[in-house]
Amino acid sequence: MLKKSKSDILKGTIKTILGFLVLSGGASIAVGALNHFGTMFQQGFGIRGIVPHNEAIVALALKTYGTQTALIMAFGMIANILIARFTKLKYIFLTGHHTLYMACMIAAILVAGGMKGTPLIILGSVLLGLIMAIFPAMAQPVMRKITGTDDVAFGHFGTTGYLVAAGVGKLVGKGSKSTEEMNFPKGLSFLRDSSVAVSLTMGILYVIVAIACGPSYVESKLSDGQNYIIFSIIQAITFAGGVYIILSGVRLILAEIIPAFRGIAMTLVPNAKPAIDCPVVYPYAPNAVLIGFLSSFVGGIVGMVILIALKAPVILPGVVPHFFCGATAGVFGNATGGKRGAFLGAFVHGLLITFLPLLLLPVLGGLGYANTTFSDADFGIVGILVGNILKLFIH
Secondary structure (H helix, E strand, O other): OOOOOHHHHHHHHHHHHHHHHHHHHHHHHHHHHHHHHHHHHHHHHOOOOEEEOHHHHHHHHHHHHHHHHHHHHHHHHHHHHHHHHHOOOOEEEOOHHHHHHHHHHHHHHHHHOOOOHHHHHHHHHHHHHHHHHHHHHHHHHHHHHHHOOOOOEEOOOOHHHHHHHHHHHHHHOOOOOOHHHOOOOHHHHHHHOHHHHHHHHHHHHHHHHHHHHOHHHHHHHHOOOOOHHHHHHHHHHHHHHHHHHHHHHHHHHHHHHHHHHHHHHHHHOOOOEEEEOHHHHHHHOHHHHHHHHHHHHHHHHHHHHHHHHOOOOOEOOOHHHHHHHHHHHHHHHHHHHHHHHHHHHHHHHHHHHHHHHHHHHHHHHHHOOOOEEOOOHHHHHHHHHHHHHHHHHHO
């Protein structure tokens, strides 16, 4: 379609696939290390509750709603292209795993709301196609601030939380310098290396939860006999390695997919933009990534304490969503409000992804209260809206 040589097509295809595999591999490494952190946190502080975790609830839901999910996902992607072709929402959503998760949640809620058969698939597909076009459009003004261009869009279903962080940044950030202009003392200049900073910060957190958990549990259940402090430090550095790999994968994808997509879009969908997963913004503000994660996690802990005080179902702070989404919220908050925006925007985001999963539980039908729920903000917003609108018309 772009009249490129066979060697260029082969090279571009392989490097794009390689980029996605590298990103996926990095995410697996980071998630594996975070799972150990989550286990130690729950064991060490003796707190039980519902852990928001997309992969866990999707694995559970697909056993029941697999057919509906597959059909909604396939027709929803076609709907996204048609919407981009014939409306002003010129965004093609390329984050495949989030497309699957959203299709799965829509299927579960529509079934719980009483729908079935062809009407369920048609409504679900149109909803998914619209969602895949609308959320990138909402994020694009801030994306232009972050990237300095209008070439790439944002495709991740935590967009509502990131826009809230950006809004908080705009409110509190007047005069605040960017996180990337933070002046470290000369002796701490090594912290400018984001991999070193992530390793040290995470190392402190891992050691704290490992001490709270106790050596006997860590060494018998998690580390296979390795000293619990050494195990914690290695897990922290493993996590930093995962983040480093994720960033490498993102750079590989962007270098190939944007020029290729631009050419294809000009043919099939004129002026369309590729909407790419949240790590796409990490290289633009590495300091904000770390600040955002920590602030969002603190927001999650504060939210958990509030729920305990209210004697409501307790949503535990899931480390995976607080890392990926909190880091992104930090970058969005920094884009509109510098350091204060990154800190406070990500903190509010942490509160948001604590309370939204709680409000989502009642509309998930049989999946609700299954010890896990969807974590990212847009799942909560879309699920609560669709579930309650269905109740008005069907029940």
